[in-house]
Amino acid sequence: MATLLSFEQIRVLGVFIEKEKTTPDQYPLSINAITTACNQKSNREPVTNFTEVEVQNTVDELMQLRILDDVPASRVTKYRHRFYGSEFSAYKFNQAEAAILAVLFLRGPQTPGELRTRTQRLHAFSDVGEVEQTLDKLSQQEPQAYVLKLAREPGKREARYAQLFSEQTSTDIAVEASIGTDNNHSDLTMKVEALEQEVNELRAEIAQIKQSLGLTDD
Numbered sequence: 401m402a403t404l405l406s407f408e409q410i411r412v413l414g415v416f417i418e419k420e421k422t423t424p425d426q427y428p429l430s431i432n433a434i435t436t437a438c439n440q441k442s443n444r445e446p447v448t449n450f451t452e453v454e455v456q457n458t459v460d461e462l463m464q465l466r467i468l469d470d471v472p473a474s475r476v477t478k479y480r481h482r483f484y485g486s487e488f489s490a491y492k493f494n495q496a497e498a499a500i501l502a503v504l505f506l507r508g509p510q511t512p513g514e515l516r517t518r519t520q521r522l523h524a525f526s527d528v529g530e531v532e533q534t535l536d537k538l539s540q541q542e543p544q545a546y547v548l549k550l551a552r553e554p555g556k557r558e559a560r561y562a563q564l565f566s567e568q569t570s571t572d573i574a575v576e577a578s579i580g581t582d583n584n585h586s587d588l589t590m591k592v593e594a595l596e597q598e599v600n601e602l603r604a605e606i607a608q609i610k611q612s613l614g615l616t617d618d
């Protein structure tokens with residue numbers, strides 16, 4: 401992807417993909433509706449408190465990138481996305497792929513199980529296997545992947561997936577990789593220190609045995 405999007409742009413874009421399917425009678429969206437949807441306390445992570453001015457600026461930025469388009473109305477201007485779904489869209493995603501991306505945009509990294517549950521209003525996956533197939537397709541796109549499988553967290557059964565449209569994701573992945581490297585180095589250091597301690601204890605025991613037998617080193 402040529403241009404990475406900001407957190408604000410990702411949140412606004414996720415709102416458009418979601419609301420087009422969940423509240424079609426209220427779509428396209430006004431700035432007020434976009435702001436309310438961005439800041440809602442359910443199905444959002446993290447919860448935000450954007451102002452209408454901030455949302456308008458973000459919408460203007462996405463229009464410049466040709467990801468949003470305005471729909472002039474009699475009383476108030478409304479907007480629709482051009483992210484996918486038409487011949488003029490920026491991307492050629494199907495509904496299953498768009499549903500997964502929308503949840504990742506709105507809630508951050510998710511496991512396949514979480515994605516199956518949280519995409520139900522956008523697309524009904526038959527099972528987790530279908531979600532994983534869609535994630536595999538998104539992660540193997542050429543010339544650039546759209547999602548990335550993260551390292552499985554300790555104590556977790558499933559690995560999470562992150563979207564790769566956001567500049568924040570790149571930073572988070574770098575930090576996570578750094579933490580993982582530090583943790584691996586720390587674990588290795590602890591293992592070496594434990595082995596050294598065991599060797600020293602064995603040497604002390606051998607010395608005691610030799611002393612009790614009256615043996616001395618030449």
